[in-house]
Amino acid sequence: MSIPLLTDFFMWTTILGFWLLMFSTAAFVIGKKSIYRIHRKWFDISPSNYDMLIFAYLAIFKVLLIIFSLIPYLTLLIIG
Incomplete structure (x- = not known):
């Protein structure tokens, strides 16, 4: 695989991942009770444990997205 192909791959995984994170956050804020x-x-x-679990889910998702998608993308931009 070439560096430009990997760069495009990680760019799109980063974009889609952050879109999913924003959508999930909005869904939990808007439709919390339902x-x-x-x-x-x-x-x-x-309800308090539910709020804590949702916060933990969003935080872990964000950290994993940064580690496994954004950092490789930025690294490939630097070396490419």
């Missing part, structure tokens, strides 16, 4: 009701049927979880 999404909680759906999860409440499956799991016995309090």
Whole structure:
């Protein structure tokens, strides 16, 4: 695989990943109560624990996106 091809690949994974992160954040902010009701049927979880889990999910997703998508993209831009 060539460096330009890998650069394009990581560029698109970064763009799509951050779009998904923004969409997920907006969905949880806008539809917090209805999404909680759906999860409440499956799991016995309090609203405060639910908020903590959603925050942890978004934080972990962001960190993994930066490590596995944004940093390789920036590295390939530098060496390319």
